[in-house]
Amino acid sequence: MKERIGFIGLGIMGRGMADNLMRAGFDITVWNRTAERMTPFVERGATAAASPKAVAEASDIIITCVSDTPDVEAVLLGAAGVIHGAAAGALVIDMSTINPVNTVDIARQLNAKGIAMLDAPISGGSEGAEKGTLSIMIGGDAADVARALPALEAMGSTITHVGEQGAGQTVKLSNQILCVVNMLAASEALLFAQAGGVDLDKMLSAVTGGAAGSWMLANRGPQVINDYWAPGFSIDLQQKDLRLVLGAADKMGVPVIATALCFNLYRSLQARGMGGDGNHSIIKALEAMAGIEARA
Amino acid sequence: MKERIGFIGLGIMGRGMADNLMRAGFDITVWNRTAERMTPFVERGATAAASPKAVAEASDIIITCVSDTPDVEAVLLGAAGVIHGAAAGALVIDMSTINPVNTVDIARQLNAKGIAMLDAPISGGSEGAEKGTLSIMIGGDAADVARALPALEAMGSTITHVGEQGAGQTVKLSNQILCVVNMLAASEALLFAQAGGVDLDKMLSAVTGGAAGSWMLANRGPQVINDYWAPGFSIDLQQKDLRLVLGAADKMGVPVIATALCFNLYRSLQARGMGGDGNHSIIKALEAMAGIEARA
Numbered sequence: 001m002k003e004r005i006g007f008i009g010l011g012i013m014g015r016g017m018a019d020n021l022m023r024a025g026f027d028i029t030v031w032n033r034t035a036e037r038m039t040p041f042v043e044r045g046a047t048a049a050a051s052p053k054a055v056a057e058a059s060d061i062i063i064t065c066v067s068d069t070p071d072v073e074a075v076l077l078g079a080a081g082v083i084h085g086a087a088a089g090a091l092v093i094d095m096s097t098i099n100p101v102n103t104v105d106i107a108r109q110l111n112a113k114g115i116a117m118l119d120a121p122i123s124g125g126s127e128g129a130e131k132g133t134l135s136i137m138i139g140g141d142a143a144d145v146a147r148a149l150p151a152l153e154a155m156g157s158t159i160t161h162v163g164e165q166g167a168g169q170t171v172k173l174s175n176q177i178l179c180v181v182n183m184l185a186a187s188e189a190l191l192f193a194q195a196g197g198v199d200l201d202k203m204l205s206a207v208t209g210g211a212a213g214s215w216m217l218a219n220r221g222p223q224v225i226n227d228y229w230a231p232g233f234s235i236d237l238q239q240k241d242l243r244l245v246l247g248a249a250d251k252m253g254v255p256v257i258a259t260a261l262c263f264n265l266y267r268s269l270q271a272r273g274m275g276g277d278g279n280h281s282i283i284k285a286l287e288a289m290a291g292i293e294a295r296a
Numbered sequence: 297m298k299e300r301i302g303f304i305g306l307g308i309m310g311r312g313m314a315d316n317l318m319r320a321g322f323d324i325t326v327w328n329r330t331a332e333r334m335t336p337f338v339e340r341g342a343t344a345a346a347s348p349k350a351v352a353e354a355s356d357i358i359i360t361c362v363s364d365t366p367d368v369e370a371v372l373l374g375a376a377g378v379i380h381g382a383a384a385g386a387l388v389i390d391m392s393t394i395n396p397v398n399t400v401d402i403a404r405q406l407n408a409k410g411i412a413m414l415d416a417p418i419s420g421g422s423e424g425a426e427k428g429t430l431s432i433m434i435g436g437d438a439a440d441v442a443r444a445l446p447a448l449e450a451m452g453s454t455i456t457h458v459g460e461q462g463a464g465q466t467v468k469l470s471n472q473i474l475c476v477v478n479m480l481a482a483s484e485a486l487l488f489a490q491a492g493g494v495d496l497d498k499m500l501s502a503v504t505g506g507a508a509g510s511w512m513l514a515n516r517g518p519q520v521i522n523d524y525w526a527p528g529f530s531i532d533l534q535q536k537d538l539r540l541v542l543g544a545a546d547k548m549g550v551p552v553i554a555t556a557l558c559f560n561l562y563r564s565l566q567a568r569g570m571g572g573d574g575n576h577s578i579i580k581a582l583e584a585m586a587g588i589e590a591r592a
Contacts, residue, residue: 100492123503123506123507123508124506124507125507135502135503135505135506137502137503158502158505158506160498160501160502161498162494162495162498162499162502163493163494163495163498164493166492166493167492167493167494170488170489170492170493170494171489171494171498171499171502171503173488173492174485174486174488174489174492174494174499174503174508175485175502175503175506175507175508176508177481177484177485177488178481178482178485178503178508178509178510178513179507179508181477181478181480181481181484181554182477182478182481182508182510184477184554185473185474185477185478185481185554186474188473188477188550188551188552188553188554188555189470189471189473189474190470191550191551191552192466192469192470192473192541192544192545192548192550192552193466193467193470195545195548195549195550196396196462196463196466196469196470196544196548197459197460197462197463197466198458198459198463198466198467198470199458199459202456202457202458202459202467203458203467203470205456206431206433206454206456206458206467206471207419207431207433207467207470207471207474209431209454210419210420210431210454210471210511211419211420211421211471211475211511211512211515212419212470212471212472212474212475212478212511213474213510213511214474214478214509214510214511214512215506215507215508215509215510216507216510217474219507245488248488248492249488249491252488252491252492253491253586253587254484254487254488254491254582254586255484255487255582255585255586256484256487256488257484257557257582257585258477258480258481258484258554258557259484261553261554261557286550286551286553289551289553290549290550290551291549
């Protein structure tokens with residue numbers, strides 16, 4: 001028999017993920033801070049709970065997918081939190097991206113009540129959430145990972161157990177370092193080629209398949225060329241993750257100098273009211289430095 | 297009948313390229329500053345010439361693959377240079393990586409004597425040169441590109457006509473921007489994950505296939521993990537190319553801030569005598585900043 005799933009957080013990512021769990025035949029109980037987001041799920045047979053605690057009372061596995069570290073702490077450890085409703089033997093899977101240090105602390109508190117926890121942050125954007133093709137990076141015990149797998153397989157296609165509790169968050173933040181710095185690389189290369197008078201489509205076709213290639217160049221490069229700035233992942237969300245990177249890097253003594261550069265460039269775009277644009281807009285911060293007329 | 301090919305510059309790249317031209321059935325006349333490097337080619341039926349001028353006298357198409365802008369100027373325009381030996385109607389293909397501005401000036405001087413010129417710099421390393429799988433980025437006239445194609449196809453597998461004279465060099469330098477900044481991204485991500493206690497092989501398998509992926513991460517990441525520092529492309533050669541990028545970017549008014557960061561990090565490794573190591577060693581400059589014990 002399938003385990004009963006609780007799902008907390010029906011935002012831009014959680015919506016698609018909860019959908020895919022229902023499609024895979026799981027009975028789900030949902031909770032969301034903004035209550036009306038639960039309605040479409042209830043109409044399709046899900047149960048709406050009155051609190052995270054109530055979700056936990058009705059579930060064997062409780063999945064959280066909320067915005068930031070304080071949100072995860074509130075829904076798991078707060079007065080109406082999961083920790084007060086979950087039975088010993090329950091499994092919490094936090095799929096939010098939060099601070100790896102806090103993750104380990106949260107897990108310790110849940111474990112003390114007999115509640116298992118995995119950190120399982122995701123990559124792949126809202127498209128990946130909808131299509132069930134997310135990358136999921138998991139930290140925690142192997143037995144808990146095995147238990148979580150049927151649910152995770154409904155939501156993701158690349159599921160990697162990367163280490164102990166907290167390791168999923170650490171790998172997710174490494175992923176974010178790569179995304180933003182690779183996008184900065186693409187931006188500098190595109191601006192350089194453009195200033196040299198080169199057709200940018202030809203430039204992309206010449207270099208994308210070789211040692212210079214990256215997912216960002218191949219997928220966001222054409223969007224830059226075509227002045228398409230809608231977010232796959234917004235600058236505001238990117239900055240939330242980069243703050244986690246910079247904070248953790250500071251604690252660990254790791255120099256993330258290009259990542260810090262990206263953070264500051266994104267900051268300048270936020271100051272200009274562009275926080276809702278896609279993270280590939282970072283090229284506009286370079287253009288502003290150069291006095292190049294802003295893209296559309 | 298195949299055109300007679302002259303090949304100037306039998307270095308780490310030129311050697312493999314000239315080999316592949318011979319394998320494809322071209323008669324080649326060679327010249328190299330260090331004369332003994334011509335011997336193995338002569339033993340296999342190539343003709344050794346006494347000067348670049350003599351190469352040009354014996355050839356329809358003259359290919360140059362030398363180190364830097366002054367070397368190209370010397371072999372093409374110097375006292376014993378190609379310009380004094382080439383017949384009107386000859387075609388020069390410069391496959392070196394040099395300054396795009398000087399390229400256009402050299403082409404102008406050759407064109408004035410009825411000699412056509414393409415800039416066709418390459419990417420793919422010595423392995424690509426040996427296997428005939430180079431990426432070749434070509435600037436110049438379409439008719440000249442068509443004429444060059446049989447020879448280029450013996451040496452490369454991705455051959456892209458990217459624009460007018462100089463455009464090949466501009467795209468090659470864009471390629472170098474991407475390579476070094478993507479490698480810096482990989483370095484920061486690997487150091488961050490390592491400091492967080494994550495197994496780096498698992499980290500790579502979790503993120504390489506997604507939005508964080510790049511050729512550098514997939515190919516040089518495992519070498520970093522395995523303490524393998526032999527050059528696919530050495531820091532010293534990388535620095536030569538980055539000087540071209542920084543000079544051209546300065547002239548064009550393009551901010552290449554992450555690229556400049558890479559240049560300075562590589563500079564610190566050169567100062568420590570590591571200029572012959574592979575360009576993926578850039579992680580060691582970050583480690584030195586952090587006081588992390590140097591990798592083997």
